[in-house]
Amino acid sequence: METELLRPLPTPMTPEAMPYWEGLREGKLMLPKCDDCAKTFFFPRISCPHCHSRNVGWMQASGKGTLYSFQIAHRALNPNFKIPPPYILAMVELEEGPRLMSNLINIEADPAIVKIGMAVEVVYEKQNDEVTIPLFQPAT
Numbered sequence: 001m002e003t004e005l006l007r008p009l010p011t012p013m014t015p016e017a018m019p020y021w022e023g024l025r026e027g028k029l030m031l032p033k034c035d036d037c038a039k040t041f042f043f044p045r046i047s048c049p050h051c052h053s054r055n056v057g058w059m060q061a062s063g064k065g066t067l068y069s070f071q072i073a074h075r076a077l078n079p080n081f082k083i084p085p086p087y088i089l090a091m092v093e094l095e096e097g098p099r100l101m102s103n104l105i106n107i108e109a110d111p112a113i114v115k116i117g118m119a120v121e122v123v124y125e126k127q128n129d130e131v132t133i134p135l136f137q138p139a140t
């Protein structure tokens with residue numbers, strides 16, 4: 001029997017996103033990078049959102065970034081999320097530029113403590129054999 005999951009999980013299916021999911025399983029945060037304009041982006045897709053090139057490759061992100069925006073959730077709006085509130089919804093701006101939605105963990109969910117612009121780093125949280133998700137914590 002599997003342990004109860006705290007959140008609904010994605011089903012990695014689309015080929016253009018597989019390097020992202022495979023990287024997370026190996027403890028790497030992989031970002032799509034355009035081979036023509038050299039910009040990174042997120043989420044994974046078949047063409048570059050900056051120049052529309054289809055020459056999309058991958059690079060390993062440092063896992064470091066800053067807290068771009070956040071919200072403290074005092075209750076789950078979706079009953080499928082069973083993370084005990086309060087928890088922190090975070091928009092993280094990676095060092096490489098792209099922003100992604102995640103949770104900020106290992107810090108008290110208190111607006112007097114959580115600060116926009118604070119340095120954060122990725123933490124890999126394995127959900128099952130297929131899915132590992134990137135969460136973030138204050139940079140050590």
Ligand SMILES: [Zn+2]
Nearest residue numbers: 034037048051
């Ligand atoms: Zn491009």
